[in-house]
């Protein structure tokens with residue numbers, strides 16, 4: 001059975017996902033689209049060749065009998081309401097990060113899913129599907145560097161749009177590290193701290209950039225992440241795990257090493273879309289395959305809630321300029337770790 005998918009939110013990543021689901025991946029077809037910008041969505045539907053029906057209201061799209069599953073790529077504040085509507089309709093849903101913009105919102109989704117009695121929600125934390133992060137996890141699991149003690153990370157973007165302001169470097173950007181490191185280390189967070197660096201002259205008015213986020217895990221592993229979203233030079237993701245007997249690092253993306261014109265080096269990617277392009281494909285192919293079997297094996301609503309609650313604690317820590325506890329609700333058995 002081909003999975004018939006409806007997409008809510010057809011901006012940058014919504015359009016990319018629509019194309020990959022419809023044209024690139026196996027076992028799915030995009031049959032319905034919705035966005036608050038209807039005309040642009042109709043134009044996209046036509047120009048892309050997908051030619052799906054465009055719905056005025058996302059609720060009607062979710063209810064449509066020929067829509068088997070949903071993908072949500074609207075902006076973050078709309079996610080909670082839209083995911084809850086999918087759960088209410090009993091339909092599987094892939095929701096781009098963040099699952100919700102507050103811990104309470106994430107918890108409402110968790111509670112609704114538990115009440116529904118079956119897993120329906122997967123969250124778009126694609127780094128878990130990245131070949132480099134997977135190799136790093138295998139290295140840690142093999143015990144090659146002993147137990148992990150500390151982790152040094154960086155999440156650098158060349159620039160961000162003017163609408164990217166305030167705490168988005170935590171809620172929109174650092175949320176990727178929050179999820180992937182929890183998965184990588186198979187651990188949870190207990191406390192956090194946010195330190196603002198000297199502000200770059202390239203950071204726009206509504207943003208303090210760069211910042212440093214410190215996390216402490218239940219096992220006592222210390223993590224520092226530099227988030228620098230106006231770094232100018234490239235999209236650069238770093239992760240170095242310091243263990244008892246060695247250091248294991250996230251592999252760099254492949255690029256041809258050059259010796260040319262009196263210089264030595266290679267290219268650095270400039271766009272986040274290219275850095276994780278393969279992992280989006282792997283992530284969504286796995287979601288299609290699982291959904292056709294009635295399973296969720298990727299990041300769950302619980303993982304989405306955990307990330308939102310940790311991000312919220314980081315925002316509190318930033319405001320209070322102190323170390324803040326990461327307070328997490330009791331995990332329902334429904335989401336027991338494998």
Ligand SMILES: NC(=O)C1=CN([C@@H]2O[C@H](COP(=O)(O)OP(=O)(O)OC[C@H]3O[C@@H](n4cnc5c(N)ncnc54)[C@H](O)[C@@H]3O)[C@@H](O)[C@H]2O)C=CC1
Pocket residue numbers: 008009010011012013014034035036037058073074075076078096097098124125126172276
């Ligand atoms: N996993 C990843 O690496 C990435 C995830 N994202 C996430 O995907 C989501 C979308 O991001 P972008 O595509 O970059 O943003 P965007 O601004 O390009 O697109 C968002 C779209 O949602 C539409 N929209 C807003 N509210 C809506 C509503 N209530 N109902 C229906 N449509 C609505 C907007 O009109 C817009 O077309 C965000 O949550 C973002 O954090 C974005 C980029 C990368």
Ligand SMILES: O=C1[C@@H](O)[C@H](O)[C@@H](O)[C@H](O)[C@H]1O
Pocket residue numbers: 157172173176229272
């Ligand atoms: O999710 C993403 C964006 O929304 C976010 O703004 C970027 O900082 C991230 O690198 C990208 O992966």
